[in-house]
Amino acid sequence: MxxxxxxxxxxxxxxxxxxxxxxxxxxxxxxxxxxxxxxxxxxxxxxxxxxxxxxxxxxxxxxxxxxxxxxxxxxxxNPEVMLGLALFLERTETSYIVFNCAGEVKDQGHAASVLTADITDFDALIAALVNKHPQISAVSVGVPAAVNNGRLIYIPEYEQFHDLDLKAHCEQRFQLPTVIENDMNAAVYGYYMARHQRSKLQPSLVYLYFGQNGPGSGIMLDGNIMRGSSFFSGEVSFVPLYDQYNFGEAMRASHPHPRSPDGDLSVDAVARLIAVFAAVLNPHGVILSRHEANEGLLAQLEAASQAYIPREHLPAFILSDWEQDYLYGLQGLSLDLMLSREAGGN
The missing domain is CATH 1.10.10.10 (Winged helix-like DNA-binding domain superfamily/Winged helix DNA-binding domain)
Known part of the structure; x- marks a missing residue:
């Protein structure tokens, strides 16, 4: 049949x-x-x-x-009938927003990092916010980790969270639908939602961030997040760009390099990585955080990338607000859970 x-x-x-x-x-x-x-x-x-x-x-x-x-x-x-909670976890702090179904922020703030503590601190923060806002009906959590359907399968430096099924934990503990997302996937999704959601273009985008936990990327192909067969897509630290260094090691090194415009190995490393993305994925744009880059650096990267790939095949070089994109992406994920709930229930 x-x-x-x-x-x-x-x-x-x-x-x-x-x-x-x-x-x-x-x-x-x-x-x-x-x-x-x-x-x-x-x-x-x-x-x-x-x-x-x-x-x-x-x-x-x-x-x-x-x-x-x-x-x-x-x-x-009635946009107030349900509220969403979005949190993102970083080395130095945990940020959160509470918002209604229209996306209007009702509460926001920062708390101590739960990554440097344990799951009980994470639970206490969510419990406090749910007690303060009983209408919270869905939760989204952004993490600096590779995530397989809610399980943190790779989260270096925070071993207490390794292999934790954070989605199942939250849903059992708080009885709320929950989505757990890699930080860079959430950021590229938020960037897309803010700029391309209603357009006919389904772009391919790469969001690069160097951040508190080492470099990572969010990759969108034709409007869809690319996760990979083992949910490890975007872990660009491992890309072997040099005989002595992978990308993560090159970003930490301080040796000068003649191929980059200012003799900085990190500029050359990013240019090589962008050339790899251009040759393999041919994205419309590569996005960098304006807190880590400026127009001058973008010009350097564009010039350096042309040493490895023809200019006409390079993506657009874009600056954006990473934290805003990240939170907007998490908000969209939480809102999707809220709008899909049963009337008056789960």
Whole structure:
């Protein structure tokens, strides 16, 4: 027998997500408008809106003007009914934001690093935020680690977290849907969501960051995050660029190098890495944090990269706000969980 039967729960979550997204985007809509927009039958839309209304997800809106028949009810979404929590873990601190379904930030701040402590500090921070904001309905966590479906499979220097299934831990401990994401994957996703989500272009992008925990990259191919067969994609420290050094070692070395414009081995190392990305992936752009680079450095990197690959095949060199992109990516991941929840539950 060909084909497969769709999972009813997955279908429900898709319909709920699309209804919520449409109401948030449109501001308000009637059942007929939602049915036409989503391609879902009028009775199905009515059924789901009834459940959402009972759960407090809908706000009253005045009736539409009559065109001769019964005036249609108009619905808008209550963005405060659910809140999302996004945290990212760094060596020196843990940052967090709490936001509503419209993406409006309700709370934000910094706490002591949980990476340098243990899981009990992580639990205490989330518990405190959930107690402060009981409407938190989904959690996203960014980590400087390779992540396989919520399990931290490579997190150097923080052995107490190695091989920890952080997703399962959070969901069991707090009974909240949770997503765990590599920091650079979240950053490139956030950059994409802010600039390309509604465009026809599905770009290929590489986000490079050197950071507190060593270099890493987030890679997007044709609008999709590239994770790799063992979820190790983006761990660029291991790329063997020289006889004596891999990329991570080259970035830590201080030897001068004649191929780079200013004699700096690190500039040459980044230029070589960009040439590798250009030759293998041919991305539209390479993004660097404006806290680690400036226009002058981008010009140096572009010039140095041309020693290894023709200029016409180089990506665009882009500066962006890494922390903002990172948080925006985590916020988008958490929002997706929130909008896919069952009405009034998980």
């Amino acid at each position: 060909n084909g497969s039967i769709a999972d009813p729960k997955a279908v429900r979550r898709t319909i709920l997500r699309n209804l919520r997204s449409a109401l948030l985007e449109l501001g308000s809509a009637t059942k007929a408008e939602l049915s036409d927009r989503l391609g879902v039958s009028f009775p199905t839309v009515s059924k789901f809106l009834g459940q959402m209304e009972k759960a407090g997800e809908l706000l009253p809106v005045q009736l539409d003007d009559s065109s001769g028949g019964r005036r249609a009810n108009r619905y808008s979404y």
